[in-house]
Amino acid sequence: MRQAATPKLAAYATLAAVGLLAALVFGQAGLAVLAAPFLAILVAGLAAARKPSIHAGIQLEPDRALEGDTLRVEIALDSDVPVEALEVFVAAAPELEQIGEKRNPFSTRLLANQPLRYQIELRCARWGTFRLSPVVLRARDRFGLFVHEQTIETEATIKVYPREEALRALLYPRETGLFAGDVVSGQRGDGLEFADLRPFAPGDRLRRVNWRATARRGELWVAELHPERNADVVIFLDTFAEARRADRGTLDQALSAAFALVRRHLAHRDRVGLISFGGVLDWVVPGTGLSLLYRIVDWLLETAVVMSHAGGEIGAIPSRILPPKALVVALSPLLDERATHALLDLRARGFDVVILEVSPLPFVAAGHDELDRLAHRLWMLERARLRALYLDAGVPIVEWREGVPLAAAIQVVTEFRRHGRHAHV
Amino acid sequence: MVGLLAAGTFLVGISGFHDSALASALALLGVEYGTFLYLSGENTGRATAVYAAWFVLAAELAYWSLELRTPVGDASSALRRRAASVSATVLGAFVVAGVVALAARLRAGSGFALEITGAVALTAALLLVARLAKR
Numbered sequence A: 001m002r003q004a005a006t007p008k009l010a011a012y013a014t015l016a017a018v019g020l021l022a023a024l025v026f027g028q029a030g031l032a033v034l035a036a037p038f039l040a041i042l043v044a045g046l047a048a049a050r051k052p053s054i055h056a057g058i059q060l061e062p063d064r065a066l067e068g069d070t071l072r073v074e075i076a077l078d079s080d081v082p083v084e085a086l087e088v089f090v091a092a093a094p095e096l097e098q099i100g101e102k103r104n105p106f107s108t109r110l111l112a113n114q115p116l117r118y119q120i121e122l123r124c125a126r127w128g129t130f131r132l133s134p135v136v137l138r139a140r141d142r143f144g145l146f147v148h149e150q151t152i153e154t155e156a157t158i159k160v161y162p163r164e165e166a167l168r169a170l171l172y173p174r175e176t177g178l179f180a181g182d183v184v185s186g187q188r189g190d191g192l193e194f195a196d197l198r199p200f201a202p203g204d205r206l207r208r209v210n211w212r213a214t215a216r217r218g219e220l221w222v223a224e225l226h227p228e229r230n231a232d233v234v235i236f237l238d239t240f241a242e243a244r245r246a247d248r249g250t251l252d253q254a255l256s257a258a259f260a261l262v263r264r265h266l267a268h269r270d271r272v273g274l275i276s277f278g279g280v281l282d283w284v285v286p287g288t289g290l291s292l293l294y295r296i297v298d299w300l301l302e303t304a305v306v307m308s309h310a311g312g313e314i315g316a317i318p319s320r321i322l323p324p325k326a327l328v329v330a331l332s333p334l335l336d337e338r339a340t341h342a343l344l345d346l347r348a349r350g351f352d353v354v355i356l357e358v359s360p361l362p363f364v365a366a367g368h369d370e371l372d373r374l375a376h377r378l379w380m381l382e383r384a385r386l387r388a389l390y391l392d393a394g395v396p397i398v399e400w401r402e403g404v405p406l407a408a409a410i411q412v413v414t415e416f417r418r419h420g421r422h423a424h425v
Numbered sequence B: 001m002v003g004l005l006a007a008g009t010f011l012v013g014i015s016g017f018h019d020s021a022l023a024s025a026l027a028l029l030g031v032e033y034g035t036f037l038y039l040s041g042e043n044t045g046r047a048t049a050v051y052a053a054w055f056v057l058a059a060e061l062a063y064w065s066l067e068l069r070t071p072v073g074d075a076s077s078a079l080r081r082r083a084a085s086v087s088a089t090v091l092g093a094f095v096v097a098g099v100v101a102l103a104a105r106l107r108a109g110s111g112f113a114l115e116i117t118g119a120v121a122l123t124a125a126l127l128l129v130a131r132l133a134k135r
Helices: A007-026 A029-048 A211-217 A250-267 A290-301 A337-348 A370-392 A406-419 B002-014 B021-040 B048-067 B076-105 B112-134
Strands: A002-005 A054-061 A064-066 A070-079 A083-090 A096-099 A106-110 A116-124 A128-131 A135-140 A146-152 A157-161 A180-184 A193-199 A221-226 A232-239 A271-278 A282-287 A327-332 A352-358 A397-400
Touching: A007 A029, A007 B021, A007 B048, A007 B112, A029 B021, A029 B048, A029 B076, A029 B112, A054 A083, A054 A135, A070 A083, A070 A106, A083 B076, A106 A116, A106 B076, A128 A290, A157 A290, A211 A221, A232 A250, A232 A282, A232 A337, A250 A271, A250 A290, A250 A327, A250 A352, A250 A406, A271 A290, A271 A337, A282 A290, A327 A337, A337 A352, A337 A370, A352 A406, A370 A397, A397 A406, B002 B021, B002 B048, B021 B048, B048 B076
Parallel strands: A064 A157, A232 A271, A232 A327, A327 A352, A352 A397
Antiparallel strands: A002 A146, A054 A070, A070 A116, A083 A106, A083 A135, A096 A116, A128 A157, A135 A146, A193 A221, A271 A282
């Protein structure tokens, strides 16, 4: 621990020295009587001072949490010498709000070789990966003449996942993939779903003969079936810009939706990829399985809006990230032109694009004066024009506002894709 | 006048503008008390030990208040322990001051040799403090 003298030590030493010297010079014993206690405190304090060696550790319960969950942090302290007054501060991110009666920082006394455990409670206010480090210790001796400080780096890390949106149905591309899955393919082959009847041809299996049609027509007819295939889905996260209040923003909403979509699609054996399209271009190559889910979730926790004047080129995305038959589900607040143009570019390249517009409107209020209100109306008109542009290009777009279930937005897109028109819920 | 100046300096010290003002304030109070003793023609007053204990009490409480400027949650038990520690320190200060006051009243004569003895004792005490502080 780093040892430092307190101002009290210097003050008492000065008082003792000046008092005794003045007593000697002026021959006033009274001054020596006044100075003597300060000298005695110094001698006693300095003789009793010991440099402590304190060990601190942190345990988290649980080590993974969802937004809004309560986290219990246990701080274990141990010292080989007694510490009269020990102040402890666990540096936690502001997103981990302190709740409960126990405070951080806190003060305590440590007895020699008697470990002490102290528990504080934190509320996970926002998703992300947070370290509870460092732990700052400040020990004072009995007379307050020295202060010992130590900063201990810990490995304690908490991953806070966004609250998952409930989903009943998913969006699927017009064309399915090659592997077995849960999506009824438009193609014909081995499957469960009935597609059509046709006359028997050499090579057809007997079990596919439709005996009712055969009896009616007097010749062998077989049933054709739709196979169940998986789908390729790419989540396109627009991270160029976001609108946010202090505690919530469009990126949080988009990540919550991405989290839900990824989980559900992977549960249905679909191939899922992710693109963070913003100041920093990043991606996860499409794949399947539980390991990919963990990778994507960790990747999502690191996602942030990065300010940049560069970027915005679809051509910069490697082709293996965007399989030709994939459905691209874009989660965007449509605040940055680079992202809006990129989505149109994707459509122009023949990709099946769906836009879930994470509405920034709840986070943006019109100003008070006439000019501000006019600017707000113009901005709303511009957004309406943009939506019309997407619809003209055959891209389903739905405005998803904070508080509205994601399932409702998905339903609107499903209706649009089924009937080629916009439905209202 | 010196007392008022000391009180002002003390306030500056405990308000946190300048920590060293506390030592200056206590030194000024010491100067005032020394002047009082000189004018009254006494070498040590009857209540000097009590004054010394009060000085220590004022200093301890002032430095305690400076420590409390950093808010640390909890702790009624810490407050009780600190109050007990301050009380014990003040009591000890009273005892030490009383012993020194009693020693000052002894008729030990005077002269150059005694002055030299005092200077050596003072130097030794300060060296002891410096050595302990360096440890």
